[in-house]
Amino acid sequence: MAATVKEDVLEAFEIVKEEEIAAPIGIVFETILEQMGPLNATPEKPMPMVLEAWPGGRWFRDLGNNDGHYWGTVQAIKAPSLLEISGPLFMSMPAVSNLQYRLTEENGVTRMRFVHRAMGWIGETERGVDEGWNDLMTRIRTAAATRKGRA
Numbered sequence: 001m002a003a004t005v006k007e008d009v010l011e012a013f014e015i016v017k018e019e020e021i022a023a024p025i026g027i028v029f030e031t032i033l034e035q036m037g038p039l040n041a042t043p044e045k046p047m048p049m050v051l052e053a054w055p056g057g058r059w060f061r062d063l064g065n066n067d068g069h070y071w072g073t074v075q076a077i078k079a080p081s082l083l084e085i086s087g088p089l090f091m092s093m094p095a096v097s098n099l100q101y102r103l104t105e106e107n108g109v110t111r112m113r114f115v116h117r118a119m120g121w122i123g124e125t126e127r128g129v130d131e132g133w134n135d136l137m138t139r140i141r142t143a144a145a146t147r148k149g150r151a
Contacts (some may be wrong), residue, residue: 021141
């Protein structure tokens with residue numbers, strides 16, 4: 001069997017976002033877990049996920065009957081200041097990602113630093129990634145402010 005060698009297929013990208021959220025750090029951290037987990041959505045429709053919030057916990061989409069999509073593994077978690085996940089995420093190709101949420105609080109305002117780094121055979125996948133994360137950041141900011149109002 002002949003092997004095909006492809007050159008210049010390895011790619012990488014980095015997305016960095018910083019947000020100030022008018023809510024305490026604990027509320028923001030809980031909101032991240034909810035928005036990445038059961039309340040996850042695309043702009044078009046709900047897309048609930050399971051996020052097992054402990055070291056080695058899985059982040060995946062459960063379609064029932066043992067069907068689904070594995071997105072990553074919790075690499076590090078230190079509530080309420082750090083959540084780090086590594087895995088393929090939404091990429092169905094030989095690629096790996098690392099997501100980091102780092103939170104700090106000052107005077108009731110939480111600064112959230114989000115970083116998504118990926119490398120591998122990315123191809124067309126990079127298109128739309130930034131918009132997807134922007135949507136998630138908006139959902140986190142809005143939901144945290146709503147939760148703060150109920151607290």
